[in-house]
Amino acid sequence: MLSHLEFSGFYFIKNLHFGELGFVQSAQGFIFLSGLLVGLIFMKRHERAGAAQVRRRLWGRALELYGWHIGILLAILALSRLMPDSWFVWNRWLGRLYDGGDVYVAAAAALLYQPSYMDILPQYMAYLLVSPLLIQLIATGRAAWVMAGSAACWLAVQLGAHMPLVALLDGLWMGGATLQPRAAFNPLAWQVIFVSGLVAGALAARGELQPRRLLDPQRPMLFHLAVGGLVFFLAWRMAITTGLIAPEVLERFQAYENRVEFGLVFLLNFVALGYAVAWLLVAGQRSASYGLRVGATLLNRLLSHPFLVLIGGYSLQVFAWHVVAVYLLRLVDWHVGPLAEPLNSLLAVAAIASLALPARWLASRAPTRLADAPQPSRS
Structure with missing residues (x-):
């Protein structure tokens, strides 16, 4: 909520959002945890009831999410016509949906033209649709292939290999005229954290991944490395915010800071934060460091x-x-x-x-x- 609120005046509390301390936002955590839960829950269901039931449940959930997405979209469009001045105020968020004709409504229904703050569910639906296949592959010992394919998709987006697909969608919807698909997330790039969570959850459900071996309080080296990464990205964020970065350096950095395509900066920062948080939750209260034990206790209380x-x-x-x-x-x-x-x-x-x-x-x-x-x- 805090990262989405826009007021014309300054408000201090926005500076307390953790997104101001690096290049990690709530969306990364939601997508990773969603993948983790899908892997944990549906790998067990796959082993008990088979692939068909997993497919039925996950596809049914995707259909439910689609219904909610369309409902939210229709509610906002209705309000834009009923509330005075709403279209002028929301124009930047809704784009061409209000006056662009049926083609934009059709594109929105097809999840290709997404208003601001309504773009997390469409990619989640896509991930749910492919999850049964991924779970089946992991169940047959192909987890490494799943991760390799996920990494390949992410890298392909970083190198621009998805651009012909975008051009194809443009021509498909407008008969050759211009319609640029609108979304805050490229699902082919952001899938890397969903799939990582799904693989981790599925392997844990099968007993092939032991989190406590990776999150050992007696071996905090990886935790310290993760904290070092967080400090590194915090320093970059503060330097950018205060204007201390030279323009040519900033230009080079921003080449890896593409949020829509989940650039390398966002990926590495999330890995560092994710490991640090996981270590505190699992191993922190058994750490030899009093400060880490206190931090882990406070974090557990916050999340509960x-x-x-x-x-x-x-x-x-x-x-x-x-x-x-x-x-x-x-x-x-x-x-x-x-x-x-x-x-x-x-x-x-x-x-x-x-x-x-x-x-x-x-x-x-x-x-x-x-x-x-x-x-x-x-x-």
Whole structure:
């Protein structure tokens, strides 16, 4: 939520987002953890019930996500026609969807033209569609081939091999005229973290990967190396933010900092942060260092906080709520802003707290749904 809120005035709390400390954002964590859970859960299901049930469940989930995506899209488009000045305010986020004709609506329905903040679900759907095949390959001992293929796709994007496909889609949708697919993520590049998580989860489910051997408190060398990487990228972020980098150096650095195509900077920074966090969660409380034990305890308490547990249990519904809230708050800011601090920061805190509203409502209805469910016969 915090990284998506846009206010016309300054608000300090945005500087507290971890994305300001490097080149890692919430999207990387969501995609990796999604892959990890798919691997853990559906490898076990594959071993119990077979490939057909895994395929049915994952494809069904992808279809459900598509329904939510279309619902969010239609809700925002409806609001853009009903709310005064909304199209002017949201024009940069919606692009040609409002006045571009049916072709842009069709492209949006086909997941090729994605409004701002609605582009995480489409790539997740694509990953779910191919996950049954990946799980089948891992189950038959081909995990190395899966990782090699994933790395090859990522590298192909870095080298521009995907550009002919983009050109093909342009001509396909407009009959030769120009329609540039719009998305904040290139799925062929970002898949590398989903597939990495899926492979790790699947191998762990099969007992072929022992996390504690990689996350050993008695061997903190890799952890220290990861922390060194985090400090390195923090220094680059601070230098760029404060304008200390010479233009020619910055130009060279930015060649590897392509977020859409998940460039090398984003990949290495995520690997460093992911390993450091995993080490703290698994091994930190058994570390010989008092400071690391304290840090690990605080991190575990943070991740098990009731607020995070609540919204995590209804992540899809919370995501839908957050998209609508971000759009509406931008409209409110345009009408009444710019607000002075601390009002903007307080509004941002209220927006974050509001994520609990759909989760609490759904949680309160869960006992009702269970009570209304048919009960087994006692006869």
